[in-house]
Amino acid sequence: MDLSYGEELESFRKEVQAFLADNWPPKDDGNRDDQTRAFRRKATEAGYLNRHIPKQYGGAEQPPDSMKGAVISEEFTKARAPMEPRGIGTMMLVPTLLERGEDWMKEKWVQATIEGDVTWCQGYSEPGSGSDLASLKTKGELVDGEWVINGQKIWTSSAMEADFMFCLVRTEPDAAKHAGISYLLIDMKQPGIDVRPLKQMTGSSEFNEVFFNDVKTPEDWIVGNRGEGWLVSRTTLKHERNGIGAAGQVVNLFNGLVKLAKEKKIDGKPAIEDASIRRGLAELEGYVKSHQYSGFLQMTKDLKGESAGVIQLMNKVNSTNMGNMVAKLAMEILGDDGVAAPDGRGIVGLASGAGDVDGLWTSQYMSSLGVAIAGGTANIQKNVIAERGFGLPRDAAAQRSK
Numbered sequence: 053m054d055l056s057y058g059e060e061l062e063s064f065r066k067e068v069q070a071f072l073a074d075n076w077p078p079k080d081d082g083n084r085d086d087q088t089r090a091f092r093r094k095a096t097e098a099g100y101l102n103r104h105i106p107k108q109y110g111g112a113e114q115p116p117d118s119m120k121g122a123v124i125s126e127e128f129t130k131a132r133a134p135m136e137p138r139g140i141g142t143m144m145l146v147p148t149l150l151e152r153g154e155d156w157m158k159e160k161w162v163q164a165t166i167e168g169d170v171t172w173c174q175g176y177s178e179p180g181s182g183s184d185l186a187s188l189k190t191k192g193e194l195v196d197g198e199w200v201i202n203g204q205k206i207w208t209s210s211a212m213e214a215d216f217m218f219c220l221v222r223t224e225p226d227a228a229k230h231a232g233i234s235y236l237l238i239d240m241k242q243p244g245i246d247v248r249p250l251k252q253m254t255g256s257s258e259f260n261e262v263f264f265n266d267v268k269t270p271e272d273w274i275v276g277n278r279g280e281g282w283l284v285s286r287t288t289l290k291h292e293r294n295g296i297g298a299a300g301q302v303v304n305l306f307n308g309l310v311k312l313a314k315e316k317k318i319d320g321k322p323a324i325e326d327a328s329i330r331r332g333l334a335e336l337e338g339y340v341k342s343h344q345y346s347g348f349l350q351m352t353k354d355l356k357g358e359s360a361g362v363i364q365l366m367n368k369v370n371s372t373n374m375g376n377m378v379a380k381l382a383m384e385i386l387g388d389d390g391v392a393a394p395d396g397r398g399i400v401g402l403a404s405g406a407g408d409v410d411g412l413w414t415s416q417y418m419s420s421l422g423v424a425i426a427g428g429t430a431n432i433q434k435n436v437i438a439e440r441g442f443g444l445p446r447d448a449a450a451q452r453s454k
């Protein structure tokens with residue numbers, strides 16, 4: 053595998069660096085939110101952010117080029133410059149609308165979402181319908197040109213703040229399990245929606261239960277055809293797993309761990325000089341490097357127009373495993389300090405400042421257990437890798453539940 057970028061990309065890198073040198077960090081002391089927003093606009097106009105989004109929906113409309121994307125991400129990360137806002141809307145809903153939505157939906161929501169004016173939550177899971185998502189029961193009935201929705205969702209991240217939900221709803225009760233579901237968009241700020249926060253062990257409440265009692269949504273707020281929501285949900289999930297599986301955040305996390313090992317002392321000496329910690333770091337570095345290379349392989353397939361297939365699923369499993377392994381070693385380095393109460397932030401990746409705040413590592417450790425479940429559990433991913441990647445027979449128990 054040739055890992056050099058080549059002359060053309062290195063000269064593109066210089067362009068990106070020059071743009072960043074001129075524009076980030078901001079030179080004045082204005083409001084940081086406004087500055088970030090203005091910077092993102094400028095970076096989009098320059099073609100660096102929102103590259104895959106057409107100009108008419110507020111994007112940069114650049115030809116697909118994963119290598120340029122990688123250079124941008126490397127340089128923005130180095131300069132600690134903001135990239136696109138990370139969130140359920142930008143990561144999952146926007147690409148789904150671009151692939152499968154109507155033009156009016158793209159007009160209405162894409163730019164507003166990428167600029168952070170509207171936020172989304174994902175209404176898939178229900179009590180009893182997590183891994184076996186297609187068994188979901190929340191009902192949608194078409195009454196006088198409106199969907200009327202009744203039922204319950206659970207584990208809905210950010211539902212408290214979200215303006216809208218993209219939601220899987222059973223609209224064809226007589227159809228087969230996977231064929232009876234539609235993908236509806238729902239305004240969260242309306243009567244009949246009851247959002248109840250669930251307290252997590254990190255101390256925060258990112259999750260919620262959401263109850264629908266005769267909630268209404270217009271007939272045409274449906275992505276894809278009626279009864280074809282399962283297909284649309286696959287598009288969303290593909291983007292969700294890609295976001296979770298990216299190697300960059302694991303690399304950041306590992307760098308944070310090395311910084312912690314240099315700063316914290318064990319028996320009066322920097323932890324990085326302790327034989328067992330050194331062994332742990334060396335072992336982890338091997339995993340992190342192999343994960344990075346697996347990310348390159350996924351990118352290479354992408355560049356050749358080939359499907360990444362199970363590599364994408366492997367990367368999701370590996371990424372979340374490593375998030376947990378890195379945090380475990382951090383807890384070992386922290387020793388008694390590691391039992392400090394988590395600071396309440398459920399975080400993945402510790403993009404900056406890792407090692408400065410011990411409570412962050414405690415949160416990272418706790419939340420790393422959850423990320424391995426989000427977007428489909430590691431067990432389920434492994435099943436799919438075994439079946440589609442290695443051609444092993446399908447899980448008999450899963451077959452019986454169909």
Ligand SMILES: Cc1cc2nc3c(=O)[nH]c(=O)nc-3n(C[C@H](O)[C@H](O)[C@H](O)COP(=O)(O)OP(=O)(O)OC[C@H]3O[C@@H](n4cnc5c(N)ncnc54)[C@H](O)[C@@H]3O)c2cc1C
Binds near residue numbers: 173175177178209432
């Ligand atoms: C951090 C986080 C954020 C989330 N955010 C959202 C969100 O915003 N919106 C949303 O809709 N959902 C969200 N979820 C829910 C998530 O998608 C589900 O938790 C997940 O799909 C698992 O479903 P479950 O919890 O019902 O577990 P279950 O399906 O009950 O599984 C329990 C255990 O059994 C195992 N298992 C089940 N079936 C099989 C099988 N066939 N083979 C092998 N093992 C199996 C599972 O791997 C798991 O270990 C979130 C979850 C987490 C942790």
